[in-house]
Amino acid sequence: MSRNITLSIFRYNPNIPGDTPRMQDYKLEEYSGMTLFVALNEIREKQDPTLMFDFVCRAAICGSCAMLINGRPGLACKTLTKNLPSRFTLMPLPVFKLIGDLSVDTGTWFRNLQVRTESWIHTNKKFDPNALEVRMSNETAEAIYEPERCIECGCCVATCITANIREDFIGATGINRVSRFLIDPRDERTDREYFEVVGNEDGAFGCVGLMACDDYCPMEVPLQKQLALVRRKMAAAGLKLDLKGMKIS
Amino acid sequence: MELAKNLQKTLNQKANPKTDLYVDLAESVTGIILVGFLWMHMLFVGTIYINNGVLFNSLSEGLDKYYLAQIGIPATVLVILIHIFMAGRRAPMRLRDLRIAWRLTKSLKHTDTWIWVGQVITALIIGIMASMHLWEIMTTWPIEATKSAHRVALDGIAFMGGFSIKYYLWFYVALLLAGEYHAGFGLYRIFVKWGWFERHKMGYVLKGITLIILFIGFGALYMFIRLAEMVPLGGALH
Ligand code: HEM
Ligand code: SF4
Ligand code: SF4
Ligand code: FES
Numbered sequence: 001m002s003r004n005i006t007l008s009i010f011r012y013n014p015n016i017p018g019d020t021p022r023m024q025d026y027k028l029e030e031y032s033g034m035t036l037f038v039a040l041n042e043i044r045e046k047q048d049p050t051l052m053f054d055f056v057c058r059a060a061i062c063g064s065c066a067m068l069i070n071g072r073p074g075l076a077c078k079t080l081t082k083n084l085p086s087r088f089t090l091m092p093l094p095v096f097k098l099i100g101d102l103s104v105d106t107g108t109w110f111r112n113l114q115v116r117t118e119s120w121i122h123t124n125k126k127f128d129p130n131a132l133e134v135r136m137s138n139e140t141a142e143a144i145y146e147p148e149r150c151i152e153c154g155c156c157v158a159t160c161i162t163a164n165i166r167e168d169f170i171g172a173t174g175i176n177r178v179s180r181f182l183i184d185p186r187d188e189r190t191d192r193e194y195f196e197v198v199g200n201e202d203g204a205f206g207c208v209g210l211m212a213c214d215d216y217c218p219m220e221v222p223l224q225k226q227l228a229l230v231r232r233k234m235a236a237a238g239l240k241l242d243l244k245g246m247k248i249s
Numbered sequence: 250m251e252l253a254k255n256l257q258k259t260l261n262q263k264a265n266p267k268t269d270l271y272v273d274l275a276e277s278v279t280g281i282i283l284v285g286f287l288w289m290h291m292l293f294v295g296t297i298y299i300n301n302g303v304l305f306n307s308l309s310e311g312l313d314k315y316y317l318a319q320i321g322i323p324a325t326v327l328v329i330l331i332h333i334f335m336a337g338r339r340a341p342m343r344l345r346d347l348r349i350a351w352r353l354t355k356s357l358k359h360t361d362t363w364i365w366v367g368q369v370i371t372a373l374i375i376g377i378m379a380s381m382h383l384w385e386i387m388t389t390w391p392i393e394a395t396k397s398a399h400r401v402a403l404d405g406i407a408f409m410g411g412f413s414i415k416y417y418l419w420f421y422v423a424l425l426l427a428g429e430y431h432a433g434f435g436l437y438r439i440f441v442k443w444g445w446f447e448r449h450k451m452g453y454v455l456k457g458i459t460l461i462i463l464f465i466g467f468g469a470l471y472m473f474i475r476l477a478e479m480v481p482l483g484g485a486l487h
Contacts, residue, residue, distance in 0.1 A: 072357055
């Protein structure tokens, strides 16, 4: 049941003087179980060694192969070509800096996010390598695990109109990440300190609620839930409401 | 945050760090108030079903007598103005942003993103048509069933070849559709953002309510046309 597929791929290398952005067609014979990872490597090996794209893990772990697949963001290594029409487009993710063709630099963006959201456990406790680890309830551990599953692929950022037109917006992945620390009892930051980080237009209050991030996150991180959680927490902190047990916080 | 900030942004943040929160709350609160207003407005108009408009008229007189209209109308206009400033700031405004938003929306083929584009477009339609509607009502005050009925049933100017359309009827159909779309999905968006309900289930509920309100609205237009046939302009209701 093999068919011929055509990949219309965005080509542009900003490092080559005079190069212009264009779409280039590559034809390929599909076989069963073929992923975009396989298809792109076959093109690079047999047809065009200049084609640029990123892969590391080819197992939806590293997050480096995200691209616009027929207009929608997704991981190339997790996408079977048989689920696509016989002709489809591949474009680099918007928002991030283009390195060339399908390769973008998500690293700098995420590094900046790391610094801006101060993504580390803030604690005054001295670390004692000999002590037993502090226990955490299973429920809390699971609540932290959900946002932690983010692989920093950048799909939610690329798909978000707000992130596309507002450079400073930290995106669903950023707000999701803050939610992870908000839940973590080991982080000693006060509500006020969290409010400084995400209680603004660049953070929780910048999201318009279009939910493309939630629908297209390849890891199915529950983004709507985490975005709403941070929004409610920050509203409660800003209004100094102490509504423990009530819906708002 | 500090690393990403320039002087202007730092000063903004210092001025009142909670401004962004208040603005976001104001957007959602004015949105909820307006949805409440719109749905109540449609229920009031829906009283035309009962008693051939007698209840409709006494409601209108009541609003007048107890100064509810005199206070309510300016208050609603004020809320709409606040809402436009608060919600409007979300919409892409610069040509560059419009292009990015449009290109991405077409590329994504994502339902909720398309719905939002529809919300921005219906916002513009409401902005123009609601002003016209308000002007019309205010300049022909007070509201009376037969007056409204004849307005809805009125033929517009005849075009070439004697072809004419019921101007007011189609005006109200368009305003009703735009208003209900904008309000229904606006409420959906608020619930999504604050996360009180499961997204897809809540979508069905809100679509259901919107359909009911649309049904009331279209039914009311039909009742007005029937009333106009039964009672001449200025004629008494019984
Ligand atoms: C019957 C009157 C109106 C109702 C019931 C209404 C309701 C709403 C609601 C509930 C939202 C969602 C708010 C949110 O996302 O937090 C919204 C969004 C919006 N409204 Fe209105 N609105 C009305 C009139 C208008 C008018 C006259 C304009 C401007 C001309 C306008 C512009 C907008 C815009 C641009 C949005 C999108 C904002 C966003 O997605 O965050 N609305 N509206
Ligand atoms: S939240 Fe999902 S879409 Fe966003 S970066 Fe993480 S894994 Fe990718
Ligand atoms: S829900 Fe918020 S973060 Fe997600 S795509 Fe929409 S605006 Fe962006
Ligand atoms: S190659 Fe690592 S996620 Fe696709």
